[in-house]
Amino acid sequence: MKVLLFARARDLAGSGELEIELATDATVADLRRALGARYPRLAPLLDRCAIAVDQEFAVDQTPLSPAAVVALLPPVSGG
Amino acid sequence: MISLTRNPIDYHALTEQVRRGNCGAVVVFLGTVRDLTGDRVTAALDYEAYPGMAEKKMAEIEAETCRRWSVGEIVLEHRLGRLEVGEVSVAVAVSCPHRAQAFEACRYAIDRLKELVPIWKKENWADGSTEWVHPGV
Numbered sequence: 119m120k121v122l123l124f125a126r127a128r129d130l131a132g133s134g135e136l137e138i139e140l141a142t143d144a145t146v147a148d149l150r151r152a153l154g155a156r157y158p159r160l161a162p163l164l165d166r167c168a169i170a171v172d173q174e175f176a177v178d179q180t181p182l183s184p185a186a187v188v189a190l191l192p193p194v195s196g197g
Numbered sequence: 198m199i200s201l202t203r204n205p206i207d208y209h210a211l212t213e214q215v216r217r218g219n220c221g222a223v224v225v226f227l228g229t230v231r232d233l234t235g236d237r238v239t240a241a242l243d244y245e246a247y248p249g250m251a252e253k254k255m256a257e258i259e260a261e262t263c264r265r266w267s268v269g270e271i272v273l274e275h276r277l278g279r280l281e282v283g284e285v286s287v288a289v290a291v292s293c294p295h296r297a298q299a300f301e302a303c304r305y306a307i308d309r310l311k312e313l314v315p316i317w318k319k320e321n322w323a324d325g326s327t328e329w330v331h332p333g334v
Binding site: 122124125126129163166170173189191192193194195196197 | 228244245246247249250251253275286287307310311312313314315316317318319329330331332333334
């Protein structure tokens, strides 16, 4: 599964795009855990980040299909 | 109408775009790059967006604003890339029949944009350091 990262999340992970392996019935909560485990430098920011699935804000229970486009969004600061 | 641009925002054009014969009020908000945050001096800001989702959220805000107020026309434009102090980062222009609605609608749209749209700014401080701005972190 592809995960897009932005702003400080990208800086901490070292890349704007990561591949992460998840079970086929994984949820957003599983993704958070997997990201924190695989990229420990992301862990302090993760709780504050929203996760978007196919460009919609998701909740922890949101299921993830392998084809989903997922993004890790730190607190926004536009405007 | 919503857009993201890497060019300077032509707020005169945006103002003209929203004027309507059936609207007695036009309110234009400009967000501009400020020089001081506390005692730290900004040299420049870098703005980036999650392309696709940023436009999607801006379009939702446009629709929400039009549902809640009697809007003649509304435009939201956000600039991306490097901006110097004083430059315009975002513009919201709204026309409504009366001024109370126009002020409220414009205020709502910019407040929602700042809450919802996946755009981030990075401070380039005068001392050479840089820092992504993530409220609450």
